[in-house]
Amino acid sequence: MKIHATLILVLLLLVSCVLVPGNFGITASTSLDSKTIQSGDHPGGNPDGTLSPLRGMIELFSVDRRNIQRFYDAPMSPLASEKNREYLEHWVKVLDDIDFEALGQDERIDHVLFQNDLRYRLRSIEHDMTKNEQIRQFVPFSSTIIDLQQKRRRIESIDAEKLALTISGLEQAVKKAREAIEKKMEEAPIDPSVAHRGAGMVDRLQRTLSGWYRFYSGYDPLFSWWVEKPFRATESALKEYSGFIRKKVVGITDPDDPPIIGDPVGRDELLSMLEHEMIAYSPEQLIEIARTEFEWCRKEMLRASRDLGFGEDWRAALEHVKEMHVEPGKQPELIRDLAHEAVAFLEERDLVTIPDLCKQTWRMEMLSAESQKFSPYFLGGETIRVAFPTHEMDHADKLMSMRGNNRHFARATVHHELIPGHHLQGFMTSRHRTHRGAFGTPFWSEGWALYWEMLLWNKDFAKSAENRVGMLFWRTHRCARIIFSLSYHLEKMTAEEAIDFLIENVGHERNNATAEVRRSVSGSYGPLYQAAYMLGGLQLMALHDELVDSGKMTDKEFHDRVLQNNSIPIEMVRAALTGTELERDHRPGWLFYGEVVVPEQGTSKQ
DSSP states (O other): OOBOHHHHHHHHHHHHHHHSTTOOSOOTTOSOOHHHHHHTOOTTOOTTSOOOTTHHHHHHHHHHHHHHHHHSOOTTOHHHHHHHHHHHHHHHHHHHTBOGGGSOHHHHHHHHHHHHHHHHHHHHHHHHHHHHHHTGGGOTTHHHHHHHHHHHHTTOOOOHHHHHHHHHHHHHHHHHHHHHHHHHHHHSOOOHHHHHHHHHHHHHHHHHHHHHHHHHTTTSHHHHHHHHHHHHHHHHHHHHHHHHIIIIIIOOOOTTSOOOOOOOOOHHHHHHHHHHTTOOSOHHHHHHHHHHHHHHHHHHHHHHHHHTTOTTOHHHHHHHHHTOOOOTTOHHHHHHHHHHHHHHHHHHTTOSOOOHHHHHOOEEEEOOTTGGGTOOSOBOSSEEEEOOOOTTSOHHHHHHHHHHTOHHHHHHHHHHHSTTTHHHHHHHHTTSSGGGGGGOOHHHHHHHHHHHHHHHHHTTOOOSHHHHHHHHHHHHHHHHHHHHHHHHHTTSSOHHHHHHHHHHHTOOOHHHHHHHHHHHHSSSSOTTHHHHHHHHHHHHHHHHHHHTTTTSSOHHHHHHHHHHTOSOOHHHHHHHHHOOOOOTTOOOOOOTTOOOOOOOTTOSOO
16 A cells, blocks of 8 residues: 555654664654644744655654664674665665655655665665675674674673683784785785775774773773773784785885875776766766767867967967966965956856855865875865965975966866855755755766856856866866776776876876875765766756756756755756656666767777
């Protein structure tokens, strides 16, 4: 029997103890009732009428899931995987029991988003378990630490004398693991990516053990008497072991300038991630889209080069623009002026709603020299973090930082980071359909900011050939990100090849190219993150063509509605704005770039 969405949460509140093994946090104390759900109201209010009745379910899912993750927090724990899987499968059943046909469009979008997210999280559990098996050889002792942490969470009684023996045995197990790795290194090379992941897991296990120890130490006199010495020895052994892996297996000899160690995920995982992001193209097709856009950028760069008097030598034109930077100490004033210029341009053309508070409350900070090793350009949001030389940098690095953050590169970056980019995004998404933040995607967040670079180009924001070079540098950069990041995760390009690609084809300074690749493949960003900028921008441009260029909406109506739908896959933004009919088992199918043919290997250009 199908159940209408407006009733389902009430039933969950009444029978949660029966429906869910372990009572996953759904209790009678929950503040949402049937009247609240039916009206779509929420304790925070519903001032603009944009709240969906499924909001309560999504918010409940999100907070309960975080509870589960905080409690079952032992790294590599099979029990944690089991509890997470149970919880996800429970919500799959809840969604299956909803009468999808009785839902309105906004509710259907939430249902599809929720279902899509659950499918991906279930796949991710299997993926993570496979990844953990790959590093099992580095942490054969993990079960001991997992067991200690799980017993601590259950607050089981302890026998300090027995624990001392357990911890002493753990120290010996760590030493044996190191000996086993040394022996394997003599027999055959070990994949540095897997070893680097293994070192990270040793660190996580060490931190878990240290947290376990601090819970009892000093509070239980017998525990301290028996366990302190063996714990200190074991903690030291774990730290030395992770250092050994990094230095001898991975090859990190200089912590201040480490080699770039990534972890390619492979084609199958990329396809799983693309399905989650509701992208209907393969990785190879996305690379081909990037190459097509790259060719457009190159043609425009050559046109700007000719306008500047450099003929076909676009690199010379780029070098000319790089030298047009402010003197040390003046970068904050430049950023301020550029931010005001962008807002004035938008308001004069009535392109998007910009609340006064949003205009007033953005802030600025400067990036440290250390931070610029990973982020050589600006970062943004409510606070724009500005890259420019610091006094402790070497002279050559200072010059590269100034050249890489020149006036015209900055002019094309500030509106990306502040308004109408990330700051305006964050301001609006914290006020509209906030429950959809659970489904946040860089294809929307980074895609929106990149989309404005494209739209402002079309609306003649660039006043000079130098401005055009600055905008084209970034647009070319986004194309290159798709090519090198997806090629890297398909294991068709190495990190060093990616650096050379950026230098030769985009015009990066070597330090900046190295930092760009390092942050792209080191694991701090997801495998699709760098590709999301241009691809999300192209999705929004296609939707703009469909709704604004056709005369169905004004620019302002379009942009406000995109923001009010929050950070979700853009295929679902399209469904919201166009009223596209959705099926219960929706799968990505929007070919926003049309049909894309991948040439036979060896025939495409880079």
